[in-house]
Amino acid sequence: MAQVAFWGFQHGLGVTSNTAAMSALIGTEYQIRTLSSQPQWGDTSLERSFQKSLKQNTELYDLSGFGMDAIERAVRAGKLQNETVKNNSIFIERDRLDLLLNSRKASRSQFEAGAEVFKIVYDRAKAYYDVVLLDLHSGTNSEVTNALIETSDLVVVCINQNIHVIEKFFGDKESWPSALKDRPHVLMVGQYDLHSKYKLKNIANKYGYKAPILSIPYNTNFKDHYNDGDLKGFITRNRYINKNHDNYIFMQELRRAAEHILTEIGVNTQIKSIQKGVS
Template identity: 25%
Template structure:
């Protein structure tokens, strides 16, 4: 069990994409897990917007970013050369030897769209043999075919929600949620969480009978600014507050708690993790 999918039934407002970009950074740093981040959107979209990828060289390689991502991997798969050991060659390294990002597809032709779900499935099945963990952004709302392939392959689905009771009532009454989860292990993540609201984590658990993982990720203006400047990686690293975590931010603390819950749910090793500073 090595694949986490992040998805929200809401069209917007859950913060699920920001979480998908932030969570793997914490997983890679805290648990020493070799992690691959990918998504079901187009090149340059979704989690790719969190990082300054197109303005930097990638491992000083002779190839350009256009030779990376799903299109490059597609060429490997078409020629039968897609292997666990060579997927990394077509990713952007975010944390050396720890966290890589596989960019989305640049193809929009109908024939390419039809083949992308199968490619995504093949990529995940191959990557799990070369990485300790895969974190995948499966988007918002009704999943497209590629996002559905991610959800089908997931071992754990983290569902993004908010503190709007009307939205929560629609989510828990809507068959879309049950259709997406399909009996898989899952958890709920309240994005942009306001601790002073009456709609607390505990109240949501009681009112809607939520079992298992339910975490609140607080709103953080620094993360919003970091998203706008494509410096989310630096923002999360600073939020750790140093090796002793004396200045650990509420955002990082929540991400760390969510990471631990996910790792425990997946049964992954957490020997390198320390509760110090919690």
């Protein structure tokens, strides 16, 4: 149905952790088919954030026959079907969240040469999935990134509270990928410090920004689970905490961001939300 790309001007802005957090939350709390993928050469950090779930769910699989490289072979052989991506992905939450293992291309040049194939694969994935969440390489020096921004229905531009990064977003449109200028996008502040003077409201006021700004607060417990490869476990264990819990604000902001993103791409979040006690 829709493709959402997470992207940042530079590395170190939490793009992968933001993508992973959104994937885990949406896969847990919404009855929709979601695919999460990281089309970046030599990077498997998105996969590692779900390592415990992957280990539990892949015992019966021969992983050599899975992932982007297997799908690319199907594309080149003219055998790509609507469910090819599904059949070559690993489920994190059955029927709700799948993870497409990244390409294991030996060189970056080989990887980047497949930009058109990536576009074909994710376009076909939208025939099966309600939402495809992509963790893109930061910056503008990746042909794959540029191609996928061009075909995304929504781009989540990830920044932090570093004033130089903020000013780059608001004041240096020349550094934007050309495709982004024509794409619907939303601003997300990751690793958000609630005590910083660069609060969302202050940022919006300073630059006269009228659109919503999403945030994912910095949270030590979330970061530890992310590093331990147990992101699904973190979301599951913190789903029904009360407002006095240390992780409550984090979960509320995560939900707010997920609801906004899904609404932007046409998902009725009230209908698709999974109520408490339903799995």
